[in-house]
Amino acid sequence: MTETIDQTTPIPVLRLEDIVKTFPGVRALDGVSLTILPGEVHALMGENGAGKSTLMKVLGGIHQPDEGQIIVAEQPVVMSGPLDAKAKGIVFIHQELSLADELSVAENIYLGELPRKRFGLVDWAELEAKTNAILEKLKVGFNAKTRVGDLSIANQQMVEIARALTVDAKAVIFDEPTASLTDAEKVVLFEVISDLQEQGVGIAYISHRMEEIFKITDRISVLRDGQYQGTVNTADTNEENVTQMMIGRKLDLSRNEAHHELGEVALEVRGLSCGSLFEDVNFEVRRGEVVGFYGLVGAGRTEIAETLFGLRNPTSGSIFLDGAEVAITSPHDAIERGISLVPEDRKGQGLVLGMNCRDNMTLPQVDDLKAGPFVADGAEIAIFDQYRDKLDIRTPGWKQLVGNLSGGNQQKIVIGKWLSMRPNVLIVDEPTRGIDVGSKAEIHNLLRDLAAQGYAVIVISSEMPEVLHVADRIVAMYSGRIMRTFTSEEVTEENLIAAISGLNTEKVA
Ligand SMILES: Nc1ncnc2c1ncn2[C@@H]1O[C@H](COP(=O)(O)OP(=O)(O)OP(=O)(O)O)[C@@H](O)[C@H]1O
Ligand SMILES: [Mg+2]
Incomplete structure (x- = not known):
């Protein structure tokens, strides 16, 4: 044509x-x-x-x-x-x-x-x-x-x-x-x-x-x-x-409402502060729940995620996992305790471009997959295949260098990498940036599926349709503080915008 x-x-x-x-x-x-x-x-x-x-x-x-x-x-x-x-x-x-x-x-x-x-x-x-x-x-x-x-x-x-x-x-x-x-x-x-x-x-x-x-x-x-x-x-x-x-087809944008019971509180945060980046932050996430963090750039959302993942040290406050207070001082700590973070800057923090797709995806697990001195190839390929299907990653095979994938498919590799760790608490920061509309809907469904399977999921997003679509509850942040927490029943575009602009000071934790 x-x-x-x-x-x-x-x-x-x-x-x-x-x-x-x-x-x-x-x-x-x-x-x-x-x-x-x-x-x-x-x-x-x-x-x-x-x-x-x-x-x-x-x-x-x-x-x-x-x-x-x-x-x-x-x-x-x-x-x-x-x-x-x-x-x-x-x-x-x-x-x-x-x-x-x-x-x-x-x-x-x-x-x-x-x-x-x-x-x-x-x-x-x-x-x-x-x-x-x-x-x-x-x-x-x-x-x-x-x-x-x-x-x-x-x-x-x-x-x-x-x-x-x-x-x-x-x-x-x-x-x-x-x-x-x-x-x-x-x-x-x-x-x-x-x-x-x-x-x-x-x-x-x-x-x-x-x-x-x-x-x-x-x-x-x-x-x-x-x-x-x-x-x-x-x-x-x-x-x-x-x-x-x-x-080439109509997109199903209806929300994946697979009904599931909320489980125990997996993550609880009390009075958490980090200098002037965020202050007195309180929230909890249950197993089976997707909690969205919405706010303007600079509201402190990414910094909270980084603190939970051990990349920043809080200046005060406490973090509880499954009811027990924990100190998370490094990403290694966080991973050990079942917290995964899919970072915002996936290029910088997530990928080795000169390495193949499979090795990029299984990088954090190489130690666990080792059979004697060698890494079990088959196990790694199986993980790669599973997430390639789940995320619809377009590549001729696992041997392809990540640097040769299209930009959006590179991002899917990073998401697959953290999902394949099967964390208890999964934090994703801007999960669909650079991702096409079809795969975006798939990633949203996947996040809701993960919750249904009992994971506690935190989604940080600057796109209002995204948080409205995937989250069971939405935490609205403004200038380092939580202004209000909405259930999906009570949230509207108007009250959400008011809260993230600092106009609404009613605080519901
Ligand atoms: N240097 C390369 N070697 C091998 N395959 C490549 C190379 N460059 C691109 N490809 C393949 O060509 C296809 C098109 O990739 P391209 O980067 O043009 O996609 P795109 O439309 O820009 O996607 P995105 O929205 O994800 O950026 C993909 O299957 C990709 O893996
Ligand atoms: Mg491109």
Whole structure:
């Protein structure tokens, strides 16, 4: 299928025609076409592993296509690599950050193109001035001289974006740019995108977040299993239709209400504080229960999770597991006692990209699976197979290096890793970030299933539909304090928003 363009359509900034790309065991792209017009924001959507990033890597010359053509300003071109693409006016903000930690922000932004003085010496003053001018536009809280390794993931993302803005771009490709941005940073990003749009730059935008897609894009193209499914005007479609194009079926969004009895209190927290990060936190989680933690970024939710997992030391308060007070001083302690944490920053904390899928998944259990001096291969493969099916992880086999999986499938490996430990208390921080709608529903069902099997589950999420959907009770946090705890019967969008904005001071523990 190719899209038709009528006479009134402006000349596309770029076209991809019938692109085919295969990897061993995977036909990642199977005849995909895409047209980007000047001044449009064009969404590229599809499930995890559908081929979105691969298509953009073909466009950027990181991969050469097996078949098909790239056409820039009506001229067929060969892209020899990212610098070549950049020279042709196409810049990328990739899903995986590609920055040098040891270098400064300015050096990263102008890497390979540092401004020079006579005798080839780097013109540091010029470099700093140019960089700070761009950073000012992005309203970030760091400067040209900051070392990139000292920045948060979100700020590193802003450095990537700054780098894209140094070029006189015809097209800018964003691959899941907001996955780790806060709401305030997103506002800045959307302003940047709208500026680019006004200058006639064509934008390709990859994201799994429907609200964003419907807010900022003009057209949506969909891939499924490497095949082009069509292009629609955003204004003429809705979430349900796009989802159906992506997964080829209607999605069952009803909540998994498998009725189950609540068991004993598995985890109880009393008067827990950690400096100014959170104060006097009280809650309990029973076996069979999913408790959602909802609040704005910075409300202290992740810090509570980190304290329960032994990554932070509380300044006061107590933690009880199955009724007995415990001191958890390290992740090792936490794991021993049956607490697992699926962290927010899964890339940084969860995966070894150069290791295969199976070994990544069973890493924390290697000691237990050992048969004599050797690790029992069969046992490990069985664990991998079980969670591959449960989470629908798309990979040709367990031997595949995790670095070769699509972004969303990498995240599923980390989730599988912690689930396979069969913890008593499972804490998941932003469990569906970067995960497509179909798998998102599967992960929600899985969390509710785990509760039904007797686990105590804590879900931290910044997405209101997510907590409303999965949680039996919702803890609303504001500025390091629990404002209120809601049962799923009494919670509404309004009272939840009021509580996390600090407007509702009624405290129900
Ligand atoms: N270098 C590689 N070697 C082997 N297989 C690869 C490689 N790069 C991608 N693939 C495979 O190609 C398919 C498409 O992956 P791609 O990264 O394009 O997906 P995606 O649509 O971007 O998904 P996500 O939403 O999860 O980021 C996947 O099956 C992936 O495992
Ligand atoms: Mg991708």
